[in-house]
Amino acid sequence: MAFQSDNSAAPCPEVLAAIAAAAPATLAGYDGDALSASLAQAFGALFDHPCEVLPVVTGTAANALALAAMVPPYGAVVCHQEAHIEVDECGAPGFYTGGASLMLVPGAGGKLTPDAINTATAGHRGDVHQVQIRALSLTQATEAGTVYTPAELAALGDLARARGWRVHLDGARFANAVAHLGCHPADISWRAGVDILSFGTIKNGGLSAEAIVVFAPDLVEDLRFRRKRAGQMPSKGRFQAAQLLAMIGDDVWLRNARAANAAAQRLAAAAGDRLLHPVEANEVFVKLRPGEAEVLRAAGLGFYDWGAVGSGEARFVASWDTAERAIAAFEKVLAGS
Amino acid sequence: MAFQSDNSAAPCPEVLAAIAAAAPATLAGYDGDALSASLAQAFGALFDHPCEVLPVVTGTAANALALAAMVPPYGAVVCHQEAHIEVDECGAPGFYTGGASLMLVPGAGGKLTPDAINTATAGHRGDVHQVQIRALSLTQATEAGTVYTPAELAALGDLARARGWRVHLDGARFANAVAHLGCHPADISWRAGVDILSFGTIKNGGLSAEAIVVFAPDLVEDLRFRRKRAGQMPSKGRFQAAQLLAMIGDDVWLRNARAANAAAQRLAAAAGDRLLHPVEANEVFVKLRPGEAEVLRAAGLGFYDWGAVGSGEARFVASWDTAERAIAAFEKVLAGS
Amino acid sequence: MAFQSDNSAAPCPEVLAAIAAAAPATLAGYDGDALSASLAQAFGALFDHPCEVLPVVTGTAANALALAAMVPPYGAVVCHQEAHIEVDECGAPGFYTGGASLMLVPGAGGKLTPDAINTATAGHRGDVHQVQIRALSLTQATEAGTVYTPAELAALGDLARARGWRVHLDGARFANAVAHLGCHPADISWRAGVDILSFGTIKNGGLSAEAIVVFAPDLVEDLRFRRKRAGQMPSKGRFQAAQLLAMIGDDVWLRNARAANAAAQRLAAAAGDRLLHPVEANEVFVKLRPGEAEVLRAAGLGFYDWGAVGSGEARFVASWDTAERAIAAFEKVLAGS
């Protein structure tokens, strides 16, 4: 009954089957196999737009490579102050970009707005004494479990375009956002101005494959070299491609995401006024009442404390395979308080 | 009938089974699971020496991270001029080290010798105008399919120690070397002065896990951060650990390597005086006679031309699962010439 | 009548004379000359503490090299959100450190306090998912023209020491601080826990030499290589050493700083309640009344607008050679409003 992270979940059967199916020897290593060769077309069909796809093994690598393709070493990336790239990646963007900066912007519910960005960057100059803002990195679903609407994203994309910035979307939970919105994946990616999407599967029932989906053709070639140089190009690349294809085939990615979102809605309903943010994806942030954390843990539920020590805040993350009994246990404890 | 690379081979059943077995959800992501937690002890037992183990997804990452832990950005690494870190990793050492240099040394059969190193570094100074040599990187088995004896390695380790250099061993085919020598793995690692070993499994029937095995305790902490920052720490780390444990359990790694080496011996016997180097691992380098390359390919054998264009040189790599019929086809063509 | 920056000032006669005196040919380039060789002793006497001195050509280089010697690429540096290293150096710390982060902390009057640092870093963890704080960078005199007392600095140094951080002091206007405090230079450097001081001269009547003064012996060797590699080691190093020696000889540095501070006090008195910060060094920040900026400029005074557009805020920087007539013009305009 683990709510610590969607990283703790099992891989879904389709992904495991795809790995087994890709096992036989092939004539070509790296990306020379047939599965790898079909990625661009498969994702192009999914997104209804030409794109290139570079599999990597972690979201950290996907994000950092994307940013490295967008900003020079003296560049800067605007992002939310709680963005994964700032908080949880041990400085990977600084490493991959050769020392570029993140420019942190606050925002309620994990969301950036044009106003917040304009305010934060108002005093920033274009002269040689300052780092140069060249990209905007957004997270969808956000770190707070909320989801940008297509219109919200498009407005941010417009702002970026107007200022000459590229747009990166950290989509570690992109599937949850699409499932929540019921929109076409294009609506919250290239149609909203996204140049590169970190398309996550690992938190969504995948095993070890994330996809860098590049909608901006001019950014592709550079990425190929950076990916190899970062040790992110597996020699048996077919296993990465197989996982990605299994996820987007037969809508597995959406089915998994819907299941996780639905589980989160159950938790949200149980949490009631304990909720810190609207629950729009698979993450539930709550302010527990005194004593509840202990009771939940005694009941066998795993989760992380969040926020300041002693605040009572906690995070529960649902997964594609969250067990009914785990939800029920959560409901029971919170109902009993 | 693919002799292009051991990267083309299938993963062995033990590895696939281990992945499947690791699938169920766990309480902890990253390296917090039980499999990951057991790596140090398992490898410590294998090597008969305390060590730390950091799984990564490519040999390139293993090598580059190891070097980054050993040399400062203004440092230099002595290596063979045909080393994988120089020829096949798109400059990964430069990336991970923050710009350190490789100092290339020639050597017959892919091997370095103390004499060759002393000659190449004789004019190098310790003053601030030059990069500072701080590490020696060796490859075992070598890029030419040969194998250093324990004594040869120990002599190189002694030289490094005497000059204050750390020692890295690129062991993408370490298993093939141990299988060839019939030695204890310690004899060609820490007993020979190796500080960090890139322990490969992917070329040896693995799927996506390589291990950085650190014998020098002072290098461990730095590596943990560098690995995370490089996007080389999977959130579902248990699948990496599972693969590594499957490989070293029940001597799978040696069984696979022996099979590959034996296949290579068959090719070597058939190649006779076409051989360019002694065949001591699973790679066979030959100078084909005119027309043979075409006949081999017409017979369905895949392999890479090697060396200068038109030289007739070619590389054949055997794997743990090289088919008898592939060997027989090779033998038949070469016998018929 | 330029109040734009102390960078606009003339070099003082002592520095120009020292350059001329160092002109004759020497037997040794780089730092091999007698002047360079005497730097450590001269600064050691000035600070009453053993130290090493590495001349560089800009404050940016001094700061960035100092930080690179203190933090690993996955490290972080705590600094004020308006620190020069964040705002005015085009990301130099990211470049020199190999991608480390600055962790920005707010503080009134350009000053950090232990409380502000503790608050800002309270949620920061030591695990591999986050950058590792390894240094505190302070600025003395601050970017707001204020000066830390020795006790304030010592408290910050204690905090850093307790948390295992090194301490860097950006002393572009260190002389102004010493002149203001009337203290021994040791009181606001090594005695307060400073490991490396960027000792500025260029804003204080110098021409092109800044000194990295290293009080922590373990940081010296690394710095020597980084400095050379950064192209910060002039082949005719004697001219850098000559400038530094001229500045600290005969108390030129303090005489110049006292003159600049005194000029700033004149401006401060004239500014009265327009002052935004206490004037403790040579910078005067004011909120001008409507129309005053235009009148000042019409009177031939040069200065920069500061803060938000339309705020009326402005910065006036006094120099060692600020002309009496410039001060008088300032006084006249502000008195007349």
Next chain:
Amino acid sequence: MAFQSDNSAAPCPEVLAAIAAAAPATLAGYDGDALSASLAQAFGALFDHPCEVLPVVTGTAANALALAAMVPPYGAVVCHQEAHIEVDECGAPGFYTGGASLMLVPGAGGKLTPDAINTATAGHRGDVHQVQIRALSLTQATEAGTVYTPAELAALGDLARARGWRVHLDGARFANAVAHLGCHPADISWRAGVDILSFGTIKNGGLSAEAIVVFAPDLVEDLRFRRKRAGQMPSKGRFQAAQLLAMIGDDVWLRNARAANAAAQRLAAAAGDRLLHPVEANEVFVKLRPGEAEVLRAAGLGFYDWGAVGSGEARFVASWDTAERAIAAFEKVLAGS
């Protein structure tokens, strides 16, 4: 009587006078002053071609910045195996480029040829597994004291152009080459395909200013930011500009170079068959006869041993101000042997 290096020489009077003349306060720091603003036009007139000029303080910085503007972090630069960027800059190119490689090519007399480059790069591939060659760096005059003819340089420039490489010219002794050839400076720079020239003055009677002269407009903007970020943009930039203008005004640079070259010719004549390379600039490489080194040093001459220990090889560098008595002493010793 120092023949160690042209770095040991005095700055020429014109440069010292220009520094003194630039001393008065100005309204603008950094490159905002009138002298800095006139650099592009002055060098444009000198080279008979539009260009941008960025002053830096060392040749190392000029070279490394130029290369960083030309190659990506996964790139490579072809250069002579004895090039200053490889041998004497502590890995600065690796630092500034973010980890790019130097690809070393041998060549007699310090010169590269199209044949040597083609041979060395024949096996290099354009795939993602290898670093990408994107620039050719040449040195004029060479490290061996020889000078490329305009035709030799143009052939190398043509080769680079045909392969899509940019061309950098390390002109630490560019003046000596122009003086030797009697050509227009354009003939061995932009007309030969050079994109960026490191125009040296410090070895030629200058003090602390080198110029990055950019003939390729697309490389300029990136360089401005990289220069600032490297701490190579002095706040009192007028002193850098003043030095450069003094050197190219009234042909000071050529007059100084001619004097140094003439002194070297005197040494060359005295050396006779001891010469290791043709003397075409201001460096004289000799193989001394047994005992001569000791006699020369006893006579008060300073110089560096060169090549392998015990080889008897030595380097003598003449300067614009080499004293007649130093030449005479050299002649006397060698005549007496």
